[in-house]
Amino acid sequence: MGESGKVLNRQLLLLLVTGSLLVMAGKVIALSLPDMMRSLNVPQGYEGYIISLHFLTIALCSPILGILADRVGQKKVLMVSLVCYALTGVLGGVLQSFPLLLVTRAGLGIATGGIAAASLGFLTRQYPSGEAKTQAIAYIASSLALSNIFYPILGGLVGLIHWRVPFTLYGVGLPLALLVFWQLPPQSPRIIDKPPPNLKAQFWRKSGTWLWLALLGLTSASVYVIAIYLPQYLVATFATGTLTNGVLLAMQAIGAALISALGVKRVSQHLGIIPTVSLGWGIMALSYAILPQLPSIPLVSVFVLILGMGVGLVLPNLYNALSNQAPAHQQSTILAAGTGINFLGQFLSPTLFGGVEKIGGFTALFYTIAGVCVAMASLTLIPYTIKQLPR
Numbered sequence: 354m355g356e357s358g359k360v361l362n363r364q365l366l367l368l369l370v371t372g373s374l375l376v377m378a379g380k381v382i383a384l385s386l387p388d389m390m391r392s393l394n395v396p397q398g399y400e401g402y403i404i405s406l407h408f409l410t411i412a413l414c415s416p417i418l419g420i421l422a423d424r425v426g427q428k429k430v431l432m433v434s435l436v437c438y439a440l441t442g443v444l445g446g447v448l449q450s451f452p453l454l455l456v457t458r459a460g461l462g463i464a465t466g467g468i469a470a471a472s473l474g475f476l477t478r479q480y481p482s483g484e485a486k487t488q489a490i491a492y493i494a495s496s497l498a499l500s501n502i503f504y505p506i507l508g509g510l511v512g513l514i515h516w517r518v519p520f521t522l523y524g525v526g527l528p529l530a531l532l533v534f535w536q537l538p539p540q541s542p543r544i545i546d547k548p549p550p551n552l553k554a555q556f557w558r559k560s561g562t563w564l565w566l567a568l569l570g571l572t573s574a575s576v577y578v579i580a581i582y583l584p585q586y587l588v589a590t591f592a593t594g595t596l597t598n599g600v601l602l603a604m605q606a607i608g609a610a611l612i613s614a615l616g617v618k619r620v621s622q623h624l625g626i627i628p629t630v631s632l633g634w635g636i637m638a639l640s641y642a643i644l645p646q647l648p649s650i651p652l653v654s655v656f657v658l659i660l661g662m663g664v665g666l667v668l669p670n671l672y673n674a675l676s677n678q679a680p681a682h683q684q685s686t687i688l689a690a691g692t693g694i695n696f697l698g699q700f701l702s703p704t705l706f707g708g709v710e711k712i713g714g715f716t717a718l719f720y721t722i723a724g725v726c727v728a729m730a731s732l733t734l735i736p737y738t739i740k741q742l743p744r
Contacts, residue, residue: 364479365489367536369496371431371529372472374438375411375692376500378465379404381508381519388516393451405700406455407462412697415466419474419689427471427478427685428537434467435530442523461523469692474685475537477676490676491613494669498610498661502603562678562687566694568630568729569671573698574705575637575722576664579605579657581703586715591650604654608661609668616662617669626677630670631734636663638726645716 382389383404389395395403422430441460448454473493480489508519584598593601621629640660647653672691679687710718 364537365476365492367529367532368472368476369492371435371468371533372493373496373500373504374435374468374526374529375465376497377504377522378407378438378442378461380501380504381522382512382516383505384509385512385516385519388512392516393449393454395451399451402455403458406458407465408696408700410459410462411466411469412693412700413466414463415470415689415693415696416686418463418467419470419686419692422467422471422474422685422689423683426539427475428533428539430467431471431475431537432530432533434464434471435526435533437464437526438468439524439526439530442526443520445523446517446520464526466689466693470685470689473672473688473692477688490672491617491665491669493672494617494665495610495613498606498613498665501606505599562675564733565671565675565678566690568733569668569675569691570694570698571725571729572634572664572667572671573695574702575725576668577699577702578706578718578722579660582706582710582715582718583657586645587650587653589715591653593650597650601650601654601657604657605661605664608658608663609665610661612662612665613669617666620666621670621673626670626674627733627737630667630674631730631737633663633666633670634726634730636660636666638723638730641719641723641726645719 386403389403418430418434438461441457441464445454445457445461448457476489476493507522511518511522580602583602584593587593587598587601591597617629620632624632637660640656640663643656644653644660647656672688675687675691706718706721709721713721
């Protein structure tokens with residue numbers, strides 16, 4: 354391997370590690386929440402905002418920070434965001450007030466949005482070709498899936514010392530900021546000509562841009578149903594404990610990681626983006642529809658793994674489709690908008706689907722999500738198929 358290839362590999366690894374901080378933001382303190390509630394006298398019903406508030410500020414600020422990254426450079430935004438991530442994250446562990454803790458969580462979300470915008474923009478410019486970009490985005494999805502396994506375990510272990518200790522883990526943003534300064538170039542090596550003045554407007558007027566953003570948000574909301582409702586379903590149906598529930602949630606992450614790292618590039622190359630995301634939605638729909646019929650935990654684990662593989666096919670290709678909509682000088686902008694929509698979907702998931710569970714129970718909920726996945730697949734695959742027919 355040449356020296357340039359080694360440099361790119363180091364840069365890719367660094368960007369994957371920084372990107373994994375999106376998962377760390379909430380997962381690393383989740384298991385310490387009960388002790389935190391008792392210590393800070395958190396009002397009943399408000400404890401969830403400690404974990405979820407940053408989703409909202411990521412959703413609101415990611416598009417703005419993406420525009421900023423395109424204008425001033427991804428490296429600058431990434432470095433500042435990493436420093437702010439460390440400061441706001443660690444500060445949350447020393448505060449004695451619940452309202453002030455929420456302020457730091459909101460600030461953490463803003464910093465996380467900047468990390469997402471800059472790191473994704475860097476990747477798409479470092480790997481501009483379709484095949485390389487698809488693989489790089491698949492690596493991101495794989496690393497995020499693995500982070501969903503690693504960070505809760507890490508947070509749980511250090512949380513055994515004291516609930517405040519997991520907050521110190523956010524300090525990793527400082528050494529990562531130094532590594533970004535040393536390892537990443539100030540901007541993409543690709544030289545981009547000044548775009549025509551009307552190119553930005555043309556990009557945002559594309560119906561495909563808004564369609565892919567909407568599908569990304571709805572997919573994110575559908576996937577997050579597993580994190581919210583699967584443990585409740587398992588306890589109600591199989592009387593499972595925390596360890597079993599954690600293992601089953603990890604199965605989804607493992608499935609997504611496996612397909613993202615090993616299979617999504619080959620499938621998307623062979624089928625194309627639209628058929629691949631439609632296949633992924635189909636796998637998700639089948640898994641959701643079968644879940645309430647399964648009689649044992651081992652079978653549930655198998656289909657949760659399969660569900661994760663469907664997610665691993667969908668999300669990287671949705672981001673790739675979004676990236677393809679944008680000119681090179683707006684890659685950070687569009688991918689940051691996608692990240693914002695992704696987290697907004699997670700934040701709104703209980704609002705969108707919680708009523709279904711209250712009215713019809715878990716079976717109705719899983720069937721509804723299956724129907725949503727089928728509708729998304731049909732919305733994209735049918736027009737695509739019609740266009741492929743001979744005229």
